[in-house]
Amino acid sequence: MLTTPAVTLTAADTFAPDEAFLLSRGELDTRRPPALHGQDFHELLWVQNGSVRLHTPTGKQDLTEGDLLFLSPHQLHGLQGRGTTPIVVSLMIRPGVIRAIGKRHDELGGIAFWTGCDQPHVTHRDMHQLAALNQAALRLERAPRRKLYLEAFLLPLLTALDRRPDGMTQDAPDWLVAACAAARAPEVFRHGAAGFVAACGRAHPHVSRTMRRHMGITPSDYVNGLRMDHAARLLTGTSDPLAEIAAACGLPNLSHFHKLFLAHHGETPQRYRRLRQRHLIQPRP
Structure with a gap:
């Protein structure tokens, strides 16, 4: 030294x-x-x-x-x-x-x-x-x-740069912080909890225990939150059909997509889009 x-x-x-x-x-x-x-x-x-x-x-x-x-x-x-x-x-x-x-x-x-x-x-x-x-x-x-x-x-x-998600303890391991950042990419969260665990480079049981200790949630909870945030952006920023948005989130089952979205945002995807999507307004001459 x-x-x-x-x-x-x-x-x-x-x-x-x-x-x-x-x-x-x-x-x-x-x-x-x-x-x-x-x-x-x-x-x-x-x-x-x-x-x-x-x-x-x-x-x-x-x-x-x-x-x-x-x-x-x-x-x-x-x-x-x-x-x-x-x-x-x-x-x-x-x-x-x-x-x-x-x-x-x-x-x-x-x-x-x-x-x-x-x-x-x-x-x-x-x-x-x-x-x-x-x-x-x-x-x-x-x-x-x-x-x-x-x-x-x-x-x-x-x-x-990688940031700690809200609610993560300060003593969480660096590999978990990095995996949470990597999971924000669609090519990772489309694969669900398996994609997140792969980004961690650790065994699934170890990842689950560590997430519960430092975040109080499971890998599926975290990934589904990322998926629903992505879905919300697509609903307000595009005119893509719901089935395409669900598939883009890695959820081809439309019924399951609806259930997750309602639980995460408190509204159905259709209502969420209707209330937030705005058309361009041009001033009258």
Whole structure:
């Protein structure tokens, strides 16, 4: 375990007066860092290639390609490359920018820079998400170093991060949080509880016990809620027949679809659509 920091980086020494951010990428040294360091600004790092070892006062954690690391001010850390060509991308953010974004968007509580934890927050992007992130970083690299362009990069990323569903305990395992996020995709929830369990990568009995402990519901309860929310969006946003909407939710049995929708929304699908769907109104000349 590494000892006290040898250096503290400051915004005054890092940013020019008119810079809101700095973006860089590079290959990490594979030697163990001599000490931890701190900084008085936020930083987002992600592993673009290879693997990286994160050192903190409490120990070490290995990060792989696609892992994102959100560092808040004064979180002590050190980075060490592992294996062949360990490349990271670093986005350093001037103090005050992240605080201002958090004040405007309460929904960010509990993720990224707003976890409230003493340790850096780590999350993961899959291969396609990482490619999109790298493309967005290239656009940001060519943009002026102003807050407008930084927020245009950050907000799509932040809205896509895994969030704890309402009612989930704070000590729920990361794999359950990730599975709940993955289950919001139609290609997952169409397969019902089996699709959710597959996203968890655990045995069905273990998933069921864990969900009951941390959410008080079953995998079927959670997936059916996602299905009915999806159905509600289709009912108000399209003119698709009910049978097609039910099938799009993975429920070819129309009677079962009606029963689930009524239980979830307190209205039949027909009434829900009739009360909420609006036609475009054009002003008279």
